[in-house]
Amino acid sequence: MLDAGMDKLISLKEFTDASNGYLVNDDCVVGAEVFVCKEKRAAKAEFLSMSYYSFTYKHVWNVENFSKLDAKLDSEPFTVGNKKWKIVLHPKGESHGKGTHISLFLALAEPEILPPRSKTCAEFSLRIVYPMNSKTNHCQKGTTRKG
Template sequence: MGEVQGVARSISNAPPAHYTLKIQLFSLLESTSGQKHESAEFEAGGKWYVSSFSINHKNVKDHHSLSLYLDMSNTSSLKLGWEVYAVFRFFLLDQNKDNYLVVQDALLKEKRFHGLKLEWGIDQFLSLKAFNDASNGYLVEETCVFGAEIENFSKSDTECFESKVFVTGDQKWKIQLYPKGRRHGNGSHLSLYLVIADSTTLSPASKIYAEFTLRILDQVQARHIVGKGNYLFNASNQETGWARFATLSYFNEPGNGLLVTDVCLVEAEVTIHGIARAL
């Protein structure tokens, strides 16, 4: 199929998690070279659609290429100045082997979408020569199947995610996760904290000594990221944790299993060793 610099190709037996598009009579699309063709809208942490072009690259040996792009749609509901960071992959079914060619940008996996940049993609997804070769299984009897998978996690207007409130030692707690970091982890790390959820239960003289564990689960290989600590909570100190719990590059890397189809799993264990209250 030929290699293109900056493009990573792999084979997957699993179908795309978010969207599959079956096209029949593909030659009708191919005959309109240079025109944009759009898929139906689909949901994956936002509204998206896939668009395609057939482009003539004069400086490439197999110069007619199939190009695929991911576009954001329905952005009117987002706040002014919004930004979305997403990692995405395109899929193409090999109908002979019943597996998928997976293609993504190898140089800059996380793309920044915003009001002036609603579209990212791969200009040279696959040469039309390779695509039309029946032995490759991509186009069979004028039919092909494309797909898209998106890991859309962080939005600049979502500074902090909070867990549901849970109770340990008659005290209400919650977990706070900052997807783009906080304090000295801002912009480089994911930040994670254990927080007293209801501060009204603490009088000025109340103190709670707790041992705790916070972890983000590796959903693929069970190699979880774990932080452990002890802390004396009181009315003035209601949270503790790590501003640099995990680097954003490691967290967003698909193979590390921390973010799978736009989902991360966070756990907390809290043990109360002592409670002091004013008489």
């Protein structure tokens, strides 16, 4: 799988309600925390050895003019470990959330450059940040795996 996330992160009604504070002056803040385990495999006869190198990164994305967005929007790519990632926002939803929810995903920015049989595993949290005070942010945690 090259991307993972939530097709029903938060309802459009809840998100656009000014009293909830997620959308301020038609802008919102989206955050991602990505933890990547890089697997190296070396097969020798019937033995398999693995070593793991961990990388953690937090990315903040300011989305402006939310009400004017129609189609999906990608964040600028950011690097975690040796791979480029991006946040993908569907302002009017995707799949089961189409027309009713905001959909938010984490994706590899350049999946076409992955070597054959490569494996990437990432644990992540995606958030719509509540900028007005310390109210709990809307958050989705997940795992994405390629290979």
